[in-house]
Structures are given as structure tokens and as C-alpha cells.
Amino acid sequence: MGTSALDKKETTQKDFLPLEGTDYVEFYVGNAKQAAHYYMTAFGFQALAYAGPETGVKDRASYAIRQHKLTFVLTTPLRSKNPIADHIYRHGDGVKAISLRVQDATGAWEETTRRGARSYLEPTRLKDENGEVVMSGIHTYGDTVHLFIERQNYNGSFMPGYRPWSHPHFKPTDTGLQYVDHCVGNVGWNQMNPWVSFYENVMGFKNILTFDDADISTEYSALMSKVMSSGNGFVKFPINEPAEGKKKSQVEEYLEFYDGEGVQHVALATKDIVATVRDLMSRGVEFLKVPGTYYDDLIDRVGHIDEDLGPLKELGILVDRDNEGYLLQLFSKPVEDRPTLFFEIIQRKGAKSFGKGNFKALFEAIEREQEARGNL
Ligand code: FE2
Numbered sequence: 450m451g452t453s454a455l456d457k458k459e460t461t462q463k464d465f466l467p468l469e470g471t472d473y474v475e476f477y478v479g480n481a482k483q484a485a486h487y488y489m490t491a492f493g494f495q496a497l498a499y500a501g502p503e504t505g506v507k508d509r510a511s512y513a514i515r516q517h518k519l520t521f522v523l524t525t526p527l528r529s530k531n532p533i534a535d536h537i538y539r540h541g542d543g544v545k546a547i548s549l550r551v552q553d554a555t556g557a558w559e560e561t562t563r564r565g566a567r568s569y570l571e572p573t574r575l576k577d578e579n580g581e582v583v584m585s586g587i588h589t590y591g592d593t594v595h596l597f598i599e600r601q602n603y604n605g606s607f608m609p610g611y612r613p614w615s616h617p618h619f620k621p622t623d624t625g626l627q628y629v630d631h632c633v634g635n636v637g638w639n640q641m642n643p644w645v646s647f648y649e650n651v652m653g654f655k656n657i658l659t660f661d662d663a664d665i666s667t668e669y670s671a672l673m674s675k676v677m678s679s680g681n682g683f684v685k686f687p688i689n690e691p692a693e694g695k696k697k698s699q700v701e702e703y704l705e706f707y708d709g710e711g712v713q714h715v716a717l718a719t720k721d722i723v724a725t726v727r728d729l730m731s732r733g734v735e736f737l738k739v740p741g742t743y744y745d746d747l748i749d750r751v752g753h754i755d756e757d758l759g760p761l762k763e764l765g766i767l768v769d770r771d772n773e774g775y776l777l778q779l780f781s782k783p784v785e786d787r788p789t790l791f792f793e794i795i796q797r798k799g800a801k802s803f804g805k806g807n808f809k810a811l812f813e814a815i816e817r818e819q820e821a822r823g824n825l
Pocket of ligand 1: 714803
């Protein structure tokens with residue numbers, strides 16, 4: 450089928466789940482007060498809102514923090530024997546909810562559950578003096594959920610149930626992080642295609658890219674990946690599954706330590722990756738390091754780039770090109786003691802892809818870390 454025919458078909462099909470982007474990412478963590486401090490100090494978020502016993506929420510404490518269009522919520526249980534505590538006992542700290550902004554959270558829930566999604570939260574109206582938020586939710590891979598957030602009739606700091614929160618004396622400068630570029634899920638053996646079908650059938654996403662053994666040399670071919678995108682491209686979810694390689698798959702290591710499927714990394718966009726990464730490093734964020742030889746033939750591989758090679762090499766920033774442009778990216782080490790969730794910092798200069806050309810260099814770096822943990 451020619452591209453023009455495909456485009457025409459896509460534009461005439463109604464998007465039954467129009468998504469306006471990522472509203473927030475919620476993490477279940479062992480100590481939300483300290484985790485919020487870590488993301489503020491190390492990543493440059495600002496205090497935004499707080500929910501807990503003081504605001505009438507009895508079973509948990511949640512801290513909402515924000516940087517530009519990026520909102521994280523750190524949530525911890527206040528007692529044992531509840532689902533949040535069970536989640537942390539099993540998975541360690543990790544992403545619970547990827548929340549998506551919609552105009553109609555009731556419709557989003559009805560459309561997705563009618564197409565086979567398992568309900569997590571029936572449409573719920575939350576009100577306070579600042580207006581109304583409607584929330585609903587469905588399950589996705591593992592214990593992860595998608596919440597649909599309708600907030601056009603709300604003017605408060607974050608959500609009903611929260612009160613504004615700020616530190617009088619602690620306002621760390623931002624690090625230039627702007628919004629969620631994509632969120633990657635790790636799923637089990639032979640589970641990539643079922644979850645691809647889920648995103649296609651239940652949420653109306655399209656498979657826009659595929660990485661498999663043919664793309665990556667077998668020596669390092671430790672995963673397969675398909676990138677799913679919402680109709681308007683605002684929300685992108687690559688789905689990884691482990692693949693047989695000479696060494697144990699990094700996805701398998703994740704599944705073992707997370708004790709199941711879950712979010713592998715959240716990619717955060719910046720407009721100036723050199724400044725952002727330099728800032729993050731100075732605040733103690735740890736990144737994977739590629740060998741210096743990566744830069745020897747970089748320009749031969751990717752062609753002209755606007756950036757000076759020196760700072761990229763100094764900071765270990767990776768570059769890849771596709772037929773629309775190029776991108777710069779760098780991956781953090783896991784941000785908890787289990788080798789599970791990490792972050793990607795990404796700056797796109799036209800490229801809409803995900804750094805396939807860096808897989809080999811990246812796998813080598815990840816495998817050096819895996820080896821150091823004794824998990825290869
Ligand atoms: Fe990524």
C-alpha cells in the first residue's frame with residue numbers, strides 16, 4: 450500500500466481515544482518524602498502539591514512535583530497490608546500509573562473497556578473549590594495502569610484531594626527537562642505481540658517501528674521491541690520483550706528483579722541535552738558510559754550535527770540519525786537498588802525514531818553493568 454493511501458485511511462478513521470499527552474507519571478515508592486526530595490534535588494523538579502492524612506487521604510502520602518510540562522507523583526503507603534504496600538514489596542520502587550490527558554475520561558474508559566481493557570478505576574468525579582477532575586483507569590502490562598485524566602474544568606494546583614505544596618527555602622533550579630517523550634514497557638517472553646495487539650485494538654495505537662534480530666547483531670541481540678504510537682503521535686509506548694542472545698537479556702534481568710512486567714524507562718525531553726546532562730551529572734545523577742571509541746567514527750555514521758563533538762564525548766551523549774533528522778540521547782543507571790527503572794534524556798532534532806543505531810553501544814554498556822552485578 451502506498452503512503453498516500455495509508456495517510457488517507459488514517460485521516461478518515463476517527464480516533465476513538467484522542468490523547469492530549471502524558472498528564473503525569475505516578476511512582477509507588479518506599480519513602481515518598483525522600484523520593485520527592487531526590488527528584489527535586491537531582492532532576493530539578495519543583496514542589497507542586499501534597500495529599501495525605503492532612504488532606505483527608507488516610508492510606509497514603511503523595512507528593513506531586515513539576516518541571517515545565519513534566520509532572521511526577523511519588524506515592525507511598527502509610528501502613529502495611531494494602532495494595533500500594535504489596536506493590537512495593539513485590540516490585541520495589543517503580544512506575545504504577547502512566548496517566549494520559551483526555552477531554553472525556555468517561556468516554557475513554559467506555560471505549561477501551563468495551564474493546565477488552567480490564568477496568569482499574571471506573572469514571573470518578575473529584576471535586577473541590579477549584580473545580581472538577583474526572584479520572585478513570587485501565588490495566589496494562591504487569592501491575593501497571595493507565596489513568597485517563599480530564600481536567601479542563603479544574604483550576605487548582607494539581608487535583609482535588611491535594612493541597613498546594615512548596616518549600617519556603619528550597620527551590621532547586623530546573624535542569625531543562627520539558628515533557629515525557631516516551632515510556633517503555635518490558636514484557637515477558639512472547640508477550641510483545643499480544644501487548645502490541647492490546648495497544649492497537651484497545652487504545653487505537655499504531656505500530657510505527659519494529660526492532661528485531663535483523664536490526665541488531667546477534668551477539669548483543671538481547672531484546673525485541675515494537676514502538677506503539679497514539680493516533681496523533683503525542684503518546685508513544687515502545688514494548689520490549691527479551692530475546693535469546695549469547696548473554697542473559699537485560700529485559701530478563703529486569704523481569705526477574707521487578708518480579709514481573711513493568712515500565713523499563715521513561716524518556717524525558719530537553720531542548721539542550723548538553724546543558725541538561727551536565728547539570729544532572731553535577732547533581733549526582735548517574736549515566737551509562739559508552740567507550741570513548743564510540744565517537745571515533747560518529748560523524749561518519751550520522752553525518753553533520755550542530756553540536757560540538759567535545760562536550761558530547763565528555764558527557765557520553767549518544768547520537769543517531771534517521772531519514773527525518775537526528776536525535777541525541779543518554780540513559781541513566783537504574784534509579785533504585787534493583788536493576789529496574791531508569792531514565793532516558795532525549796533531544797530530538799527532526800528524528801522521530803528511538804536510537805536504533807545506538808543499540809549495540811548501549812547494550813555493551815548495559816552488559817558491563819549487568820556483569821558487575823553478576824547477572825550475565
Ligand atoms: Fe527510549
